[in-house]
Amino acid sequence: MLKLEKVKKYFGGIKAVDGCSFAIAPKKITALIGPNGSGKTTIFNLISGILKCDSGRIFLGDKNITNLSPHKISNLGLSRVFQQAHLFDNLSIEENMSIAIDNEDMKFVKNLLGLNRISKEKKQKIKEALNKVGLEKSPQHLCGELSYGQKRLVELARAIINPHRLLILDEPVAGVNPKLREKIIKILKDLEKAGETVLLIEHDMNFTFSVANRIVVMDAGQVIAEGTPANIKNNKQVLEAYLGD
Amino acid sequence: MFSAYIIHLLILIGIYMILSLSLQLAMGYSGLLNLGHVAFYAIGAYVSALLALAGVPFWICIILAGLVAMLFGFLLAIPTNKLKGDYLALATLGFTFVVYAVTLNWTDLTRGPLGLPGIPKPVLFGISFSDNLHFLFLTITIAIISYLIIKQIARSPFGKALQAARDDELAAEILGKNTFKLKSYSLAISAFFAGIAGSLYAHYITFIDPSSFTIMQLIPVLAIVIIGGLASLEGTLLAAIILTLIPEPLRFIGFPSSIIGPARQIIYALILLLILIFRPRGFFGKVKLE
Ligand SMILES: Nc1ncnc2c1ncn2[C@@H]1O[C@H](COP(=O)(O)OP(=O)(O)OP(=O)(O)O)[C@@H](O)[C@H]1O
Ligand SMILES: [Mg+2]
Numbered sequence: 001m002l003k004l005e006k007v008k009k010y011f012g013g014i015k016a017v018d019g020c021s022f023a024i025a026p027k028k029i030t031a032l033i034g035p036n037g038s039g040k041t042t043i044f045n046l047i048s049g050i051l052k053c054d055s056g057r058i059f060l061g062d063k064n065i066t067n068l069s070p071h072k073i074s075n076l077g078l079s080r081v082f083q084q085a086h087l088f089d090n091l092s093i094e095e096n097m098s099i100a101i102d103n104e105d106m107k108f109v110k111n112l113l114g115l116n117r118i119s120k121e122k123k124q125k126i127k128e129a130l131n132k133v134g135l136e137k138s139p140q141h142l143c144g145e146l147s148y149g150q151k152r153l154v155e156l157a158r159a160i161i162n163p164h165r166l167l168i169l170d171e172p173v174a175g176v177n178p179k180l181r182e183k184i185i186k187i188l189k190d191l192e193k194a195g196e197t198v199l200l201i202e203h204d205m206n207f208t209f210s211v212a213n214r215i216v217v218m219d220a221g222q223v224i225a226e227g228t229p230a231n232i233k234n235n236k237q238v239l240e241a242y243l244g245d
Numbered sequence: 246m247f248s249a250y251i252i253h254l255l256i257l258i259g260i261y262m263i264l265s266l267s268l269q270l271a272m273g274y275s276g277l278l279n280l281g282h283v284a285f286y287a288i289g290a291y292v293s294a295l296l297a298l299a300g301v302p303f304w305i306c307i308i309l310a311g312l313v314a315m316l317f318g319f320l321l322a323i324p325t326n327k328l329k330g331d332y333l334a335l336a337t338l339g340f341t342f343v344v345y346a347v348t349l350n351w352t353d354l355t356r357g358p359l360g361l362p363g364i365p366k367p368v369l370f371g372i373s374f375s376d377n378l379h380f381l382f383l384t385i386t387i388a389i390i391s392y393l394i395i396k397q398i399a400r401s402p403f404g405k406a407l408q409a410a411r412d413d414e415l416a417a418e419i420l421g422k423n424t425f426k427l428k429s430y431s432l433a434i435s436a437f438f439a440g441i442a443g444s445l446y447a448h449y450i451t452f453i454d455p456s457s458f459t460i461m462q463l464i465p466v467l468a469i470v471i472i473g474g475l476a477s478l479e480g481t482l483l484a485a486i487i488l489t490l491i492p493e494p495l496r497f498i499g500f501p502s503s504i505i506g507p508a509r510q511i512i513y514a515l516i517l518l519l520i521l522i523f524r525p526r527g528f529f530g531k532v533k534l535e
Contacts (some may be wrong), residue, residue, distance in 0.1 A: 074421035086416035090411040100420045105402035
């Protein structure tokens with residue numbers, strides 16, 4: 001589904017990503033873990049095209065997406081939730097969601113002639129997606145006025161409704177309360193059941209081991225281990241990377 | 246006499262409405278700090294004036310004025326693609342100076358500082374608009390059409406995508422939106438209407454010269470947009486009326502016109518300052534200035 005080949009990204013002297021290769025399988029939840037600053041978010045930025053690779057190649061399915069612009073990669077089937085909130089604060093929840101559904105809004109003439117309202121089907125789809133993440137807020141509510149937890153849920157729902165083959169999530173439960181965390185774990189398990197392919201970054205080991213089928217471990221810009229949660233738990237190198245901090 | 250004066254003011258208000266509504270599309274809805282608006286206005290005025298003086302009918306002049314300004318909007322969007330905030334402001338400001346310099350120095354075409362006199366009053370479908378009352382109807386009609394079109398764009402999904410890219414460009418890209426396309430369309434449409442306003446101005450005053458299109462001309466338009474409130478079209482209409490009228494009493498107090506000009510600018514600058522301090526969202530603004 002996703003394949004990285006010797007991907008490299010340096011920031012001046014900092015080797016943020018230093019020759020990473022790994023692949024993730026379809027219909028599984030894969031977790032990318034590693035100590036702070038090990039290069040996880042940088043990998044996500046390279047996959048989604050926000051940063052350009054110094055060298056190496058990235059494939060989504062059989063498509064080479066290396067260094068394409070973010071909107072092209074998105075339209076090839078990538079959906080992403082950021083580590084920090086990235087909602088459109090002056091738009092309503094419904095408008096935030098509607099933008100993600102398709103690219104009809106980019107057709108200028110159709111929009112000018114008023115032929116492009118948010119259809120009933122779209123509104124229904126949005127409602128269902130919001131129900132799926134269990135958000136109890138009117139879709140007309142402005143996103144800028146939501147609480148942190150609610151924002152995270154809208155972002156998750158928006159990424160889910162954005163057509164994709166691969167969903168990548170950067171620390172989806174960081175900073176949320178235990179109740180919401182349970183909710184998000186449940187959402188992720190539902191996604192897996194529905195046959196989604198997910199790659200997520202997470203610090204919390206308990207969380208990771210409870211949702212992930214496969215784990216990729218990074219340290220200092222390199223992949224140091226890969227395997228099932230059981231393998232990783234007993235991997236010496238991994239323990240060192242975390243304890244040696 | 247007095248009613249002639251009122252009609253004159255109303256025509257100016259109409260032209261300012263078109264100018265500021267279109268700037269609102271770029272600034273308020275798309276977050277582009279565009280200081281090149283007067284340049285598009287100038288391009289529209291000169292294109293229309295030169296064509297009309299060459300005998301081209303008015304309706305073709307005004308449409309071409311809009312289209313040529315729009316073309317420059319697209320061209321300006323290319324280098325400013327990577328530029329954000331302050332840099333975009335500087336680049337578009339530079340564009341205003343370049344256009345000003347061209348109108349001043351390309352004397353073969355523009356007659357430079359001598360300006361272009363004798364621009365004909367519009368004739369449309371056999372109706373002459375040489376009478377100011379008629380011209381007022383023309384201006385109001387075009388202002389209303391501009392308002393309706395810009396309103397339609399703003400509330401359509403395309404407009405929502407513009408606003409999304411304004412709020413968070415990265416997130417818009419990640420959701421598959423080509424934000425460069427969004428921004429260049431916004432700038433170009435905004436320029437189109439500025440060009441239309443320029444054409445109206447040229448055919449109303451019947452004389453244009455570079456001094457009508459200096460950077461100082463931007464201040465009232467900018468003031469209207471900010472005081473009306475970013476992303477508020479109704480606020481913009483109201484502000485266009487109020488700001489055009491505010492300096493007028495100076496005339497009756499008996500100030501000479503050589504003082505009224507600069508005094509206007511000072512008044513606008515002061516109002517702008519007060520608004521920024523006390524009401525950063527303007528009258529009806531939906532988004533805050535950054
Ligand atoms: N834009 C940038 N410019 C310079 N250095 C950067 C940039 N982005 C990341 N880095 C550096 O690259 C390294 C990897 O950062 P990255 O954000 O990928 O880590 P991470 O694994 O996501 O960490 P965390 O768990 O804290 O989120 C860090 O040393 C970071 O300081
Ligand atoms: Mg990170």
